[in-house]
Amino acid sequence: MKSHGLRNKGALWMTALSLGLSAVLPVVSVNAASPPTVPKLAWKGTITMGAWVFTPTAPGQKVAPGTVRQTALLTLANEFEKMYPGIHIKFLSPNYGNDPNFIRTEAAAGQLADVWDAQYADLNSGVIPHGIAVNLAPYFKKSNPYVSGNKEWGSYMSPLGLAVSQAPNGAYYEINGDYIATAFYYNKALFKKAGISKPPVTWAQLLSDSRILKAHGIDPGAHRPYWSWWSRLFLSNFLGIPTLKQLLSFQPGNPSITPQDEVVGYQKGILNPLKNPRVMAWWPVVKELYQYWDKNVSAVPVLNAPTSAVTGSTLFNAGKVAMTYSGSWEPGLWVAGKQKPANLGAFNLPSIANTSRYATTYDSTTTVGGPSGGFQYSISTPQADQTMSQPGKFQAVLDWLRFMSSPRADQMVVNQWGVTIPTFKGSHPLPALRSLTSALSKPWYPVFGFSDVSVSAHTQIFKLFQEYINGFISFASAKQQYAQIVQQAVQQYSAQNH
Numbered sequence: 001m002k003s004h005g006l007r008n009k010g011a012l013w014m015t016a017l018s019l020g021l022s023a024v025l026p027v028v029s030v031n032a033a034s035p036p037t038v039p040k041l042a043w044k045g046t047i048t049m050g051a052w053v054f055t056p057t058a059p060g061q062k063v064a065p066g067t068v069r070q071t072a073l074l075t076l077a078n079e080f081e082k083m084y085p086g087i088h089i090k091f092l093s094p095n096y097g098n099d100p101n102f103i104r105t106e107a108a109a110g111q112l113a114d115v116w117d118a119q120y121a122d123l124n125s126g127v128i129p130h131g132i133a134v135n136l137a138p139y140f141k142k143s144n145p146y147v148s149g150n151k152e153w154g155s156y157m158s159p160l161g162l163a164v165s166q167a168p169n170g171a172y173y174e175i176n177g178d179y180i181a182t183a184f185y186y187n188k189a190l191f192k193k194a195g196i197s198k199p200p201v202t203w204a205q206l207l208s209d210s211r212i213l214k215a216h217g218i219d220p221g222a223h224r225p226y227w228s229w230w231s232r233l234f235l236s237n238f239l240g241i242p243t244l245k246q247l248l249s250f251q252p253g254n255p256s257i258t259p260q261d262e263v264v265g266y267q268k269g270i271l272n273p274l275k276n277p278r279v280m281a282w283w284p285v286v287k288e289l290y291q292y293w294d295k296n297v298s299a300v301p302v303l304n305a306p307t308s309a310v311t312g313s314t315l316f317n318a319g320k321v322a323m324t325y326s327g328s329w330e331p332g333l334w335v336a337g338k339q340k341p342a343n344l345g346a347f348n349l350p351s352i353a354n355t356s357r358y359a360t361t362y363d364s365t366t367t368v369g370g371p372s373g374g375f376q377y378s379i380s381t382p383q384a385d386q387t388m389s390q391p392g393k394f395q396a397v398l399d400w401l402r403f404m405s406s407p408r409a410d411q412m413v414v415n416q417w418g419v420t421i422p423t424f425k426g427s428h429p430l431p432a433l434r435s436l437t438s439a440l441s442k443p444w445y446p447v448f449g450f451s452d453v454s455v456s457a458h459t460q461i462f463k464l465f466q467e468y469i470n471g472f473i474s475f476a477s478a479k480q481q482y483a484q485i486v487q488q489a490v491q492q493y494s495a496q497n498h
Contacts, residue, residue, distance in 0.1 A: 043393050201351060224466075302466055
């Protein structure tokens with residue numbers, strides 16, 4: 001859930017969310033679209049859609065505390081059906097899609113939904129095999145007839161969203177229309193009890209506050225060691241702006257660091273831990289924090305954890321720990337649960353400039369999150385969805401996707417959810433989220449640490465990092481294993497992507 005260049009305002013945005021705005025958001029009302037002309041569609045039938053978090057709430061259905069009833073996509077579907085009598089939009093279960101294993105299984109049976117949600121990393125890395133989703137790149141260059149005056153569908157999409165969602169082969173397997181952010185959350189009452197008057201602004205203060213809380217009998221914090229999060233926050237900082245821009249140079253014109261950039265960066269030694277000490281010098285820095293935070297939570301498997309496992313979020317919500325690190329999807333649930341809004345505060349990543357001889361002054365606060373929220377939809381190929389072979393159906397499905405991905409529609413759908421910002425030009429976020437919008441036009445520097453290069457490497461390094469954090473292996477051993485994992489991942493990626 002994640003703003004480049006608005007670092008001082010980021011805390012204000014997260015604090016606004018922490019006051020429970022996401023739990024009491026108004027339903028966004030936007031006048032129905034009225035394009036001058038609309039295409040003629042001869043096909044008639046049902047278009048199925050796995051809308052995931054934006055799935056319309058069924059009449060009479062109860063919603064979880066802190067959430068709002070989703071109606072925006074249903075409103076859009078009713079408008080589309082009115083334009084095209086004989087076409088019906090059927091929304092599937094909110095749990096439909098997003099899970100790569102589920103998508104692969106449905107596609108293998110030829111019964112995947114016509115439109116479904118997926119993460120761009122899964123689509124581009126091969127976790128979701130190519131051939132399942134339609135390449136939308138050629139259609140991005142054509143007009144969207146449902147947006148008045150539009151000449152190219154992709155012209156109003158976020159440059160950042162386009163950059164990070166483009167596959168190595170140049171394809172776009174999804175539309176990407178929202179942005180998400182993360183922060184540290186803290187319990188003001190527990191801080192006050194320990195004599196701490198304000199949140200930390202440096203990493204040293206974060207460690208000191210953790211020690212003070214512990215000395216007062218308060219559990220300082222809890223969080224599973226998400227390597228993919230910490231690597232973006234720390235690795236991007238430890239490499240520094242000049243090196244990050246050098247990584248970007250491997251794919252000129254692309255404003256974000258891509259898997260290809262990381263592979264070339266490894267081959268040139270920049271991201272090889274055996275040649276560049278900055279790659280892993282931050283691991284001991286993060287480990288120190290976990291020496292004070294709840295060890296029971298840090299030992300819970302990060303991947304494939306039991307559904308009943310205690311998390312930092314659940315402990316924080318219950319007032320059992322003073323801090324946790326999470327995303328903007330949480331505060332509304334906390335406020336609707338046991339957290340008192342007056343006790344809930346937030347702060348961005350404290351400065352890590354002096355944590356190591358390799359640390360820089362680059363503020364990497366916004367590197368966790370980005371264009372990976374919920375508005376990310378793909379169209380099935382006939383290989384994955386047998387019904388797509390019906391004459392005329394693809395055009396109807398494409399037009400539905402174009403209709404529900406206008407700036408107006410993006411604003412309606414995303415703002416009703418209330419935890420991300422719409423990113424299409426012409427859309428406007430909720431007031432509490434407006435401080436993030438300038439990030440969409442700036443370079444994005446997170447180094448994902450090969451998580452998008454290889455799913456296998458991603459899993460192995462996750463486990464390796466957790467073992468190191470919890471003291472099961474030495475730094476030297478972790479370094480050697482990390483180097484072996486990444487080398488194999490780079491070799492496989494290079495072979496698969498020429």
